[in-house]
Amino acid sequence: MAKSRIGGSETRLLSAAGIAAVCLLVAFLFLGVLPKEDPRVSTVRQIFFDISSPLIEIAGTPGRALTNTRHYFQELETAHNRNRVLEAQNIELRQRISELTRAEVLMQQYRKLLDLPNEPGLELINAAVIADVNSPFVHTIVTKGGRRQGIKPGQAVMGPNGLIGRVISSGASSARVLLLTDFNSHIPVVALSSDVQAILSGTNRPQPELQFLPRQADLKNGDLLVTSGRGGQIPMGLPVALVTRNEDDGNSDSGGDGGGDGDGAIAIQLLDDLARLNFVRIVKSQEVEAPPAEIQLSPTQRAQR
Amino acid sequence: MSRFRSSTEGSGVWFVPYLLLTLFVLLDNIQTGIFPASSLELGLYFVPLFLIGLTAESDATPIIIALLGLINDVSNEMPLGFYAALFVIFYLLSASQKSLLANTRFSSYWLTFSVLVMTTYFIAYLMALVLNDVHLATLPLFLSAVACCTAFPLIYFPLYLLDDKLGGSERS
Known part of the structure; x- marks a missing residue:
């Protein structure tokens, strides 16, 4: 009895293993065929x-x-x-x-x-954060409120202090937000004090990094980065992050010839703690009126110039 | 006798590990603010998956596990098939330990679970290297594996209490 039961069990396990192998194959097929x-x-x-x-x-x-x-x-x-x-x-x-x-x-x-x-004023929609899809692979959140509240993909999302990401999709009652720290996040920014432009890219780590930064860029400790508005999707001037410089790195890199303000390796400090978001504000995009093709100055204005 | 035995027949609580697995998959992304270091993927679903691997004998089990893996892919913003593959791999690894874990103590279960979780996370790391869509942070991934192993007893003990009922059919 026991023997036959053991035998039967082994047969069934083999069968289950075969089915598991097929499932594995299907999973790999999905991975190969359907992009994220x-x-x-x-x-x-x-x-x-x-x-x-x-x-x-x-x-x-x-x-x-x-x-x-x-x-x-x-x-x-x-x-x-x-x-x-x-x-x-x-x-x-x-x-x-x-x-x-x-x-x-x-x-x-x-x-x-x-x-x-x-420039149109910013219209903000308040939304509660209901899910936190943070893992070593992705950094996103899900907010309560979707199309019914006027939330659309591409809209900028603000935390209590600054930009935290953008909407990637919106349903009837929820919206998914890609955080600035996600690897797929790329936001055009400008340093407020020096007008240096760059792209703030996520790294799947707590701190994003600046890409396409000009070599001669003069970023100082405490410089505020704001959205540049390039691309037209995110309004310009939204605060994003602070530049911090690790002075020890700067000394070793530059051979110890200074180490003063602005000499260290650049690090980016976001204005909000993305792990502690309870509520966010979504910036409702508005169509910006196109500027005139050529600026027409009145005679008085010309005289003033 | 193994603490976890065939549970799919005769017992009224065979579905408990499946229920736990489903709950962990569906409620993985709850926003509580309790764990602020949320770059970690705690992966508690591996605990019921381990028990299912050790106890289940139904042919439908791998299909159910793969489907739950697909749901986890959807809820975790991963490419479809990533967690489905990992779940099935972990299930197969667990099922292969069934005979080895007969008549063993809790520490053996914990150790085996830890080795299997580390292996699965390493496979996830390799898959992320191969796939263009997936970019991972290595340190949080490693810490996630450690956290998952550490959390094993938290889930194990409630299931341990159910063990009599889980293995009841076979003992009787």
Whole structure:
């Protein structure tokens, strides 16, 4: 009895192994035939997240509640010190507002002078993050809210402090966002202080890197990188990251002849912690009015020039 | 006698590892904020997959596993077939240990599981090198494998409690 049972078991296992081999073959066939960016696969993914997002959201509720409670008590401990810091920041920000108001008036006058079209204001859509598809292979998130809320592929996505990625697909009730750290993310940026342009590319590591950076580029520690708006998909001027320089690397690279500000290896520090995103703001794209083919100056303007 | 025996017949809880596997696949991407170092792929689904490999004898098992692998590909933004292949490979590796793990202690299970997970992650690394679509960060991948091995007892013990029922049919 036992023997026959063992014999039977072996036969069945062999059969299961054969079926497994066929499954393996089919899997490799899929890998060979269907590329990752195939539109049909992307549609299937979006449908999957549309269907599973309510379940994922409900399942994540206890974990989020636990995290929020932990943050609440952590913040209570530091509330007094934070209050002092915030008061100081408030005073500084009030000064900045008056400076910005003046700059805005000046910019409007310059625009009028150059007859430039008005840039549309940014319209933002708030969305909760419901899934976090981060692994050694991909860095994406899924947000609640899709086409019904006006979210479309290509739109820029902002965190609390700056750009964090862009929408790669949107379904009826969810949208997939490719984070800046993903290997497939490439965003044109410009350094605010030196006007140096480059492409910010993800590396699947926490810090992205700058590509196509001019050799003579003079990036300094603390330089702010903003979107350049090249390509027209992402509005210009959205803050993205800070440049940090590792001075030790700079000393060894340059033979120890300096090590001052701006001599080290360039590293990029994103403005937001992409592992702790709960809410994001999606920048609703708007059509920008095309500039006139040739700037027509009035006689008064010519005289002023 | 092995702690995990044939479970597909006679027992009412044979589906528990499958249910766990499905849950881990579907809920892999939950946003909780508890694990901020989320570049790690914890890969908890390998634990029920290991148990399925050791216990299941149904011919449909590899098909179910491959389908769940495909679902994991969809939910993890991977090329279709990547996790399906890894799941089936891991299942085959686990099934090959069935006779070796008879009459062994927990430490042997843990050690075997660790070796199989490391092997599977190494295969994933090799596949990522070959495929143009997949780009990986090597250190997080290695850390993921270590984290998965470390987390094994967390999933193992609840299943260990079910062991009597899982192997009940064969013992009786």
